[in-house]
Amino acid sequence: MSGLANFLRRIGAMAVDGVWRLGFATRFLGLVLLYSGQSLRRLPLTIREIYFSGVLSLLIILVSGLFVGLVLGLQGYDILQRFGSSDALGTMVALSLLRELGPVVAALLFASRAGSAVTAEIGLMKTTEQLKAMDMMAVNPIARVVAPRFWGGVISMPLLAAMFSAMGIFGGWLIGVVFIGVDDGAFWSQMQAAVDVRYDVMNGVIKSFVFGVAVSLIAVFEGYDCTPTAEGVSRAITRTVVSSALAILALDFVLTSFMFRGQ
Amino acid sequence: MAIESPELPPLVSLRGVRFAYGEREVLRGIDLSVHRGQVVAIMGGSGCGKTTLLRLIGGQLKATGGTVEVAGHDLAALGNADLYALRRRMGMLFQFGALFTDMSVFDNVAFPLREHTDLPAGMVRDLVLMKLQAVGLRGAAALMPSELSGGMARRVALARAVALDPMLILYDEPFAGLDPISLGIIGQLIRRLNDALGASSVMVTHDVHESLGIVDYVYFVSEGRIVARGTPDEIRASTDPFVHQFVNAEADGPVPFHYPAPAIAEQLGGGVG
Numbered sequence: 001m002s003g004l005a006n007f008l009r010r011i012g013a014m015a016v017d018g019v020w021r022l023g024f025a026t027r028f029l030g031l032v033l034l035y036s037g038q039s040l041r042r043l044p045l046t047i048r049e050i051y052f053s054g055v056l057s058l059l060i061i062l063v064s065g066l067f068v069g070l071v072l073g074l075q076g077y078d079i080l081q082r083f084g085s086s087d088a089l090g091t092m093v094a095l096s097l098l099r100e101l102g103p104v105v106a107a108l109l110f111a112s113r114a115g116s117a118v119t120a121e122i123g124l125m126k127t128t129e130q131l132k133a134m135d136m137m138a139v140n141p142i143a144r145v146v147a148p149r150f151w152g153g154v155i156s157m158p159l160l161a162a163m164f165s166a167m168g169i170f171g172g173w174l175i176g177v178v179f180i181g182v183d184d185g186a187f188w189s190q191m192q193a194a195v196d197v198r199y200d201v202m203n204g205v206i207k208s209f210v211f212g213v214a215v216s217l218i219a220v221f222e223g224y225d226c227t228p229t230a231e232g233v234s235r236a237i238t239r240t241v242v243s244s245a246l247a248i249l250a251l252d253f254v255l256t257s258f259m260f261r262g263q
Numbered sequence: 264m265a266i267e268s269p270e271l272p273p274l275v276s277l278r279g280v281r282f283a284y285g286e287r288e289v290l291r292g293i294d295l296s297v298h299r300g301q302v303v304a305i306m307g308g309s310g311c312g313k314t315t316l317l318r319l320i321g322g323q324l325k326a327t328g329g330t331v332e333v334a335g336h337d338l339a340a341l342g343n344a345d346l347y348a349l350r351r352r353m354g355m356l357f358q359f360g361a362l363f364t365d366m367s368v369f370d371n372v373a374f375p376l377r378e379h380t381d382l383p384a385g386m387v388r389d390l391v392l393m394k395l396q397a398v399g400l401r402g403a404a405a406l407m408p409s410e411l412s413g414g415m416a417r418r419v420a421l422a423r424a425v426a427l428d429p430m431l432i433l434y435d436e437p438f439a440g441l442d443p444i445s446l447g448i449i450g451q452l453i454r455r456l457n458d459a460l461g462a463s464s465v466m467v468t469h470d471v472h473e474s475l476g477i478v479d480y481v482y483f484v485s486e487g488r489i490v491a492r493g494t495p496d497e498i499r500a501s502t503d504p505f506v507h508q509f510v511n512a513e514a515d516g517p518v519p520f521h522y523p524a525p526a527i528a529e530q531l532g533g534g535v536g
Binding site for chain 1: 321323347348350351353355357358359361362363364374375378379420433
């Protein structure tokens, strides 16, 4: 009996703790937005973070995008040719990437490549008292350190997702047209006819923007909130990757259910 | 040594300051003042609340009772903007320097100048080189913090702390983990910079011999209270048992060697009977 009570109590404590953390993170987002004006006025700070989060993630994003596109090309051709519609391969590859795989997979990769790095950097700055030192020099660490990293992530994410999709479409074309022999004209013209800029492309961009906000907030919050020890930083990094993945997938479901209901 | 002017109110003044982390009371009524031009040491064993005291003076923590005044401002009454305005006139040296690891030595020292002034780049450069010259590390300007020894990092951090010519410099364990030569250098720098800048300094430390050589006044803190105070000469001559234990580094005395525990006879051999 007491075992069950303890179990329930633990679940309750976890739920309460989760709600508290969500509250803290939301308040933290408010603070970041409040001090964003100060840091956006000093653009070089944010541009530096776009370089670290965005440009340095390019390689993994492009390579992954290519592989996902190659697989989509193979699988798509295999399925479509059963219905005699292998000409629609371009449409299938483009829609899967623009609507779902581009934003979601790019965000998952971004969280593990750039999000974890941001958490580690801020967490270590906290552990080595650099944030406190900044605060004692009358420089607000949220404006100087956190906000630029947040915006660097938010700006990079949709761009990376777009590159991921572009690379994926190239991969699908490579397999479908170059290796399997789907008609080149059909591949592109069907894609052009079926992909709608607002319905497909814009919704994908909105998704990747939302994921960018979620991943960047989680990354800076976990870093800023970590226990200032080696173990605390490592836990914060793990939490960043795990919470980001869950947030991305859950938000993707919510967004998809609002965005795509059949025209 | 110090320019003591009794007619001026003290730069830092703590009256009946109490502080607690949650339930745990760390400071239980501290009275302390730092006059302009003085270097004051706050000494005590590890965990006695002396670093907390420094954080209260820097405004990083708010006292749960009593008042903390710096340059005539009651810190509890200051808003964020006013506190930041006050901190621009303070410098703080952290225990391990807390240099920004992604910036070179030069950029570290230039950081407060660039953040708080609109000086042209050439002037920032000259100021930074002058500050680095004062701590003897002008030649290390291009190095990264990871390339510095502990003592050098501390000196760079000191140059950064005085970059804006502060009126008050706070030192958190400036001697911790240094070899005897670096220790002497840091001690001399603390005194010389304080006098050259006309600043006041508060130093939290447990290094008795190095500090007694350079400070004007000493406060001893134990269990959240000031248990002794005086000039270095008074401290050396003190017959107070706590001061005597501390200055002569005796293992047992008013500060017990043993952490509170039940009598040893009760605990040993318990499994046999």
